[in-house]
Structures are given as C-alpha cells and as structure tokens.
Amino acid sequence: MRTAYKCRVYPDPEQAAVFNRSLFGYVRLVWNKALADRHAAFFQRGERTSYKQADAALTAWKRTGELAFLSEVSSVPLQQTLRHQHTAFGNFFAKRARYPRFKSRDGKQLAHYTRSAFRIKDGQVFMAKTAGPLRLAWSWPGVDLATLDPTMVIISRDTDGRWYATLAVDTDQPAPFNPAGHEIGIDLGIKDFAVTSDGDRIANPRHLERKTCNLARYQRRLARAKKGSANRRKAKTKVAVAHRKVRDARRDFLHKTSTALIRSADTIVIEDLAVANMVRNRKLSRVISDAGWAEFRFQLAYKSARYGRHLIVIDRWYPSSKTCSTCGHLLPKLDLSTRAWTCPACRTRHDRDINAAKNILAAGRAVAGEQPGDACGADVRQQGFALLQSAVKQEASGATQRIPVL
Numbered sequence: 001m002r003t004a005y006k007c008r009v010y011p012d013p014e015q016a017a018v019f020n021r022s023l024f025g026y027v028r029l030v031w032n033k034a035l036a037d038r039h040a041a042f043f044q045r046g047e048r049t050s051y052k053q054a055d056a057a058l059t060a061w062k063r064t065g066e067l068a069f070l071s072e073v074s075s076v077p078l079q080q081t082l083r084h085q086h087t088a089f090g091n092f093f094a095k096r097a098r099y100p101r102f103k104s105r106d107g108k109q110l111a112h113y114t115r116s117a118f119r120i121k122d123g124q125v126f127m128a129k130t131a132g133p134l135r136l137a138w139s140w141p142g143v144d145l146a147t148l149d150p151t152m153v154i155i156s157r158d159t160d161g162r163w164y165a166t167l168a169v170d171t172d173q174p175a176p177f178n179p180a181g182h183e184i185g186i187d188l189g190i191k192d193f194a195v196t197s198d199g200d201r202i203a204n205p206r207h208l209e210r211k212t213c214n215l216a217r218y219q220r221r222l223a224r225a226k227k228g229s230a231n232r233r234k235a236k237t238k239v240a241v242a243h244r245k246v247r248d249a250r251r252d253f254l255h256k257t258s259t260a261l262i263r264s265a266d267t268i269v270i271e272d273l274a275v276a277n278m279v280r281n282r283k284l285s286r287v288i289s290d291a292g293w294a295e296f297r298f299q300l301a302y303k304s305a306r307y308g309r310h311l312i313v314i315d316r317w318y319p320s321s322k323t324c325s326t327c328g329h330l331l332p333k334l335d336l337s338t339r340a341w342t343c344p345a346c347r348t349r350h351d352r353d354i355n356a357a358k359n360i361l362a363a364g365r366a367v368a369g370e371q372p373g374d375a376c377g378a379d380v381r382q383q384g385f386a387l388l389q390s391a392v393k394q395e396a397s398g399a400t401q402r403i404p405v406l
Contacts, residue, residue: 001171001172001173001306002151002168002170002171003168003169003170003171004166004167004168004169005140005143005148005166005167005169006164006166006167007136007137007138007139007164007165007167008136008137008162008163008164009134009135009155009163009164009165010135010136010137010163011134011135011163012132012135014130014131014132015127015130016163018073018130019111019130019155019157019163020157022072022073023073023077023111023155024105024109024110024111024157025105026069026070026072026073026077026078027077027078027081027109027111028103028104028105028109029070030058030061030070030078030081030082031081031085031102031103032102032103033061034054034057034058034081034082034085035085035102036102037049037054037057038054038085038089050086051082051083051086054082054085054086055079058070058075058079058082072129073129074113074117074127074129076112076113076114076116076117076128077111077113077117080111080112080113080114085100088100106236107159108156108157108158108159109157110154110155110156111154111156112152112153113127113128113152113153113154113155114151114152115150115151118150118153120145120146120149120150122146123144123145123146125145125153125165127153127155134165136165148167148169149169149170150167150168151169151170152167152168153165153166153167153168154166154168158240158244159236159237159240160237160240160241160243160244161237161240162244173306174306176307176308176309177262177263177307177308177309179266180263180264180265180266181266182264182265182266183197183265183266183267183268183269183361183364183365184196184197184198184261184264184265184267184268184269184361185197185268185269185270185357185358185359185360185361185362185364186261186268186269186270186357186360187271187320187353187354187356187360188270188271188273188291188293188296189204189353190287190288190291191204192204192353193205193257193291194257195353195354195356195357196357197354197357197358197361199354201353202257204291205249205250205253206287206290207246207249207250207253208246208250208289208290209287209290211242211245211246214242215239215242215243215246218235218238218242219239222235222236222238222239250290250292250295251292251295254292254295254296254299255299257296258296258299258300258303259303261300262300262303262304262307262309265309266310267309267310267311267312267364267368268300268304268309268310268312269311269313269314269360269361269363269364269365270297270300270311270312270313270314270360271313271314271315271316271320271360272313272314272316273293273297273316274316275288275293275294297313310368312364312367312368314360314363314364318359318360318363319359320355320356320357320359320360320363321334321352321355321356321359322334323355323359324345324346324348325350325355325358325362326343326346326348327343327345327348329343329344329345329346334352338352339351339352339353340352
C-alpha cells in the first residue's frame with residue numbers, strides 16, 4: 001500500500017526563488033499551453049491528443065527561441081504535468097470529472113518529482129537543479145527519513161505562503177485492529193455532526209461559523225484594496241490564513257472522529273449522502289460544506305480498508321427516519337422540523353436521529369447477510385456495488401398478465 005508523509009518545508013531564499021519563478025511558473029505554463037493546444041485540436045479538427053503527442057510537443061517547445069527557458073528546470077515536473085492533464089481528460093470523457101481548467105498563479109502551486117529528480121542522503125532531501133538540501137520539519141519520530149525510499153516527492157505552496165513536501169512511500173499493510181465485537185450505524189446531521197445507533201451524539205464544531213466575523217473583516221479589506229498593490233497581496237494572504245485555520249481544524253476533527261469510530265466497531269454503516277446536490281440549498285449550503293461529510297466518508301473508507309474494518313454504505317433513499325426501528329412501521333410523511341415522534345403501531349417514542357441510526361445499522365446488517373430479519377435488504381447497497389431492486393418493485397402485483405399492444 002502507499003502512504004504519504006506531508007511535512008512543512010522551509011526553503012532558503014535561493015530555493016524559494018527557483019521554485020516560485022522557475023518551477024511553478026514553468027509547470028503552470030506547460031499545463032496552460034498544452035491545454036490550449038489540446039482544446040484547439042479537439043474543437044477545430046476533432047482530434048484527441050495522446051500523452052505521446054503532448055510529450056513530443058514539449059520537446060519541440062524547448063527547441064524554440066521563445067520557450068527555450070523550459071530547459072532551465074528539471075524535465076520531470078513538466079512531464080508529470082502532461083501526465084496529469086492526460087489523466088484529467090480521461091476522467092472527463094469517462095464522466096468522472098469536469099472539463100480541465102487553466103491554472104492561475106494565485107492558486108495552490110504543485111510540482112511532482114519522481115525518483116530520477118530527487119535523492120535522499122543522510123536524512124536530507126535534495127531536489128534536482130537546486131543548491132543544497134531542502135530543510136524539512138519531520139514530525140514522525142518513529143520513522144527514520146534516511147531509511148525511506150519515496151516513489152514521488154511533491155513540492156507545494158499554499159495560497160497563504162506555506163511550503164510543504166509530500167513523500168509518497170510504498171509500505172506494507174499495517175496490522176489490523178483487534179476485533180471490537182461491536183457494530184454501529186451513523187446518521188450524519190447538522191445540529192449534531194453524527195448520531196450513532198448506541199445513542200451517542202457527536203457535536204458539530206462549526207469551525208467556519210466561529211471564524212466568520214474575522215473572515216468577513218479580512219475579505220472587506222481585500223475588496224477595498226487596489227488591484228495589484230502590496231496591500232492587496234497582504235489582505236489576500238490574511239484571507240488565505242483564515243481559511244487555512246478553518247480547514248486544518250476541520251480536518252483534525254474529522255481524523256480524530258473517524259479514527260475513534262474505526263477503533264470502536266468492526267462494522268460501520270453510513271448513508272450514501274448526495275452532498276453535491278445538498279449544497280445547492282442556499283440556506284444550508286454553508287453549514288453542509290462546513291461539516292465535511294464527504295471527507296468524513298473518505299476517511300472512514302480508507303481507514304476501514306487499512307485496519308481490517310467493514311464499511312457499508314446504504315442507499316440514500318432508504319427511509320431511515322420515517323421507519324420505526326422497533327416494529328418496522330413506515331410513516332407516510334415526516335417533516336424535518338419533527339425531532340421526535342411516536343410510532344402509531346407500537347406506541348414507541350423515537351428520537352429522530354437515534355431511530356435513523358438504528359435503521360441504518362439494520363439495513364447494513366441486511367446487506368452483510370448477518371441478520372436478514374432486521375430489514376428486507378431493499379434499497380441498501382454495499383460501497384462500490386449497484387443498487388438492489390426496490391422493495392416496492394418486489395411486491396406482487398395484482399394485475400393479470402396480458403398480451404402487450406404493439
């Protein structure tokens with residue numbers, strides 16, 4: 001398996017100048033020029049550009065007088081840029097991503113180095129065509145940098161001016177966690193970030209809401225600053241720093257929460273939420289984005305695979321809130337404002353979120369085949385599989401079979 005170590009980097013002024021002026025600028029230039037040529041070839045001549053053709057075009061650009069300066073930096077990051085663009089177009093044509101866009105100098109800057117463009121000697125990292133080692137802030141005392149054999153090193157600079165180095169390393173599969181003998185269903189929400197089938201509630205920290213006042217003040221300063229001025233660059237940096245603090249706090253919370261859940265249960269069941277569609281609600285888009293449900297599901301997925309746990313994702317249309325977890329009675333309608341309700345069949349009083357978490361767990365058990373009696377198994381699916389047939393369609397129809405009319 002592949003593991004990435006991301007750490008802070010403190011380049012000296014000479015290295016920073018090389019990265020800023022030459023490396024990031026040239027990588028951005030190659031991406032934009034290759035994208036423009038690929039766009040013109042497809043829409044004007046109806047031709048698709050392969051990676052081999054793009055790489056040959058890069059070699060031809062270096063031989064011209066206008067782009068001869070591309071030979072000043074290592075060719076590896078430039079070729080990796082073409083590979084990533086080729087992959088991006090493959091994802092676009094497969095309808096997995098949107099059309100690739102041009103890169104701006106104001107966004108996050110990246111440069112990918114393969115093994116031929118860097119070396120590690122005596123615990124120090126040396127990058128191609130830079131003088132001296134790159135100073136790293138190594139945060140893993142149990143891992144010796146000198147013994148690592150990275151397959152790739154990614155140098156990046158965030159919009160707030162911080163530098164990072166990501167070392168991708170092929171490692172062995174870690175030992176799985178000891179069996180916990182427990183299963184858990186999770187219902188994600190806004191008021192509470194998550195409610196488990198055990199009745200536990202995980203509070204929503206609302207990181208963005210706590211920083212809204214400071215962020216709005218920095219954005220007002222940015223709007224008043226003159227374009228191209230030094231004050232505008234300073235204001236833009238402050239806005240980026242505020243966003244970075246929110247992003248880091250959210251990521252830290254999601255990692256701690258997902259790790260605690262992975263340790264506590266052998267099987268975890270969640271809903272397949274359509275976050276991209278839910279954020280179209282203008283009244284709830286900010287709080288939904290601040291919760292980070294998609295990132296939380298991603299962390300649960302890879303941590304489950306890494307530590308020997310089982311993650312089940314049920315269908316988003318499964319009526320978990322409207323179904324009684326005691327007798328299975330289904331309400332015809334349940335408003336979002338109703339936080340507790342009484343089952344008309346068995347007279348059981350339900351908390352909306354806890355009841356939904358229990359039903360999610362029951363649906364996941366039906367998918368896993370552990371307790372088929374808890375749910376019919378319809379409208380639930382395991383992660384990566386197609387939806388099963390709906391329970392409505394499984395019911396026997398009262399109509400008689402007739403000859404179809406052509």
